[in-house]
Amino acid sequence: MVPSACKLFAGIDDPRVTGRITHGLAKVLFAALCATLCGFGCFDGYAQFAKAKVDFLRRYLPYKDGTPSHDTFGRMLRLIRPEQFEAVLVDLARRVTAGCASHVAINGKTVRGSADARRGVRALHLLHAFATDVGLCIGQVAVDGKSNEITALPELLRLLDLRGRDVTMDALHTQRASATLLHEAGAHYVMALKGNQPKLLDDVRKVLGDPLVPVLKHQVTSVGHGRVETRAARICTDIAALDHHCWPGLAAIGCVERARICKRNGAATAESQIYLLGHACTPERLLVLSRGHWAVENNLHWVLDVTMGEDASLVRRDHGPRNRATLKRVALNAVRIVTGKNSIRFAMRDAALDVRVLADILDHMPVA
Numbered sequence: 001m002v003p004s005a006c007k008l009f010a011g012i013d014d015p016r017v018t019g020r021i022t023h024g025l026a027k028v029l030f031a032a033l034c035a036t037l038c039g040f041g042c043f044d045g046y047a048q049f050a051k052a053k054v055d056f057l058r059r060y061l062p063y064k065d066g067t068p069s070h071d072t073f074g075r076m077l078r079l080i081r082p083e084q085f086e087a088v089l090v091d092l093a094r095r096v097t098a099g100c101a102s103h104v105a106i107n108g109k110t111v112r113g114s115a116d117a118r119r120g121v122r123a124l125h126l127l128h129a130f131a132t133d134v135g136l137c138i139g140q141v142a143v144d145g146k147s148n149e150i151t152a153l154p155e156l157l158r159l160l161d162l163r164g165r166d167v168t169m170d171a172l173h174t175q176r177a178s179a180t181l182l183h184e185a186g187a188h189y190v191m192a193l194k195g196n197q198p199k200l201l202d203d204v205r206k207v208l209g210d211p212l213v214p215v216l217k218h219q220v221t222s223v224g225h226g227r228v229e230t231r232a233a234r235i236c237t238d239i240a241a242l243d244h245h246c247w248p249g250l251a252a253i254g255c256v257e258r259a260r261i262c263k264r265n266g267a268a269t270a271e272s273q274i275y276l277l278g279h280a281c282t283p284e285r286l287l288v289l290s291r292g293h294w295a296v297e298n299n300l301h302w303v304l305d306v307t308m309g310e311d312a313s314l315v316r317r318d319h320g321p322r323n324r325a326t327l328k329r330v331a332l333n334a335v336r337i338v339t340g341k342n343s344i345r346f347a348m349r350d351a352a353l354d355v356r357v358l359a360d361i362l363d364h365m366p367v368a
Contacts, residue, residue: 183249218283233283
């Protein structure tokens with residue numbers, strides 16, 4: 001019986017010397033994936049898990065010569081081509097999100113433990129695409145240490161099918177080139193507009209502040225976490241006054257205003273954010289998108305750091321940091337496919353204690 005999870009690795013080339021291999025690539029990566037699903041986060045942990053659960057692993061693959069050592073796990077993840085491994089992440093997510101992911105949030109994360117000051121190596125920085133509707137990371141690319149996220153965005157967009165999807169991103173990516181790429185890809189961009197586009201920002205504020213310009217409005221008030229929060233959105237499609245900026249694909253502009261009052265001491269805070277919109281959504285939808293964007297921080301980056309201990313990893317050699325990061329995201333996606341919005345920590349603990357839970361996660365990975 002070959003589990004669907006093993007088929008994930010069919011497109012990855014084995015970088016080791018032919019004829020001197022005891023454990024094939026699929027065996028090593030499958031054991032590493034199972035160990036990661038159970039909360040083991042280092043090469044020693046992978047080897048410990050594989051040795052303890054060899055009978056379970058043999059249900060799927062013939063580990064005739066025992067299980068890989070920690071050196072074998074480390075060598076494999078340092079040497080395999082990261083682009084091929086990241087294609088596994090994209091392919092898995094594409095099968096799950098086809099037709100059901102309407103909002104994609106793009107944001108970056110630094111793997112802090114991967115920095116090596118002695119060798120002058122900066123920490124690995126990854127740019128993620130996160131489908132907020134289903135809670136899955138649907139793509140990632142590494143940011144060149146000598147560049148920034150702006151140059152990595154085109155590479156990430158090439159991996160994704162964004163037709164008809166709302167795409168939110170930080171103000172850093174509010175660039176004409178990025179807007180062009182998203183517009184040509186059929187995406188509905190929602191770009192935060194700040195001081196990096198000062199002339200456009202001033203003109204948008206004038207349009208939104210003109211009492212003669214028609215706008216759509218919506219406001220909601222919520223109580224929770226010890227505060228009362230009021231959020232109001234405005235959408236304007238009468239943007240002829242902005243034509244001279246020639247912003248690619250611009251269909252509307254919007255603004256979200258947030259006011260909070262602390263119930264304990266009455267302290268009040270207020271903030272606002274202006275957006276460039278690639279389609280004329282409703283103000284209700286803009287409120288959903290503006291808040292939903294931060295799911296990439298809360299449901300991806302926070303889980304990777306706190307639950308999966310990513311920043312604590314000291315793997316620094318070759319492609320090790322990038323491939324370890326990809327393995328964690330594949331595992332996180334696999335768990336979330338089964339658990340939905342339930343606790344990832346509890347699901348991984350249950351998988352470590354009961355191999356039936358682990359088998360259920362593996363069996364639900366949608367691989368052709």
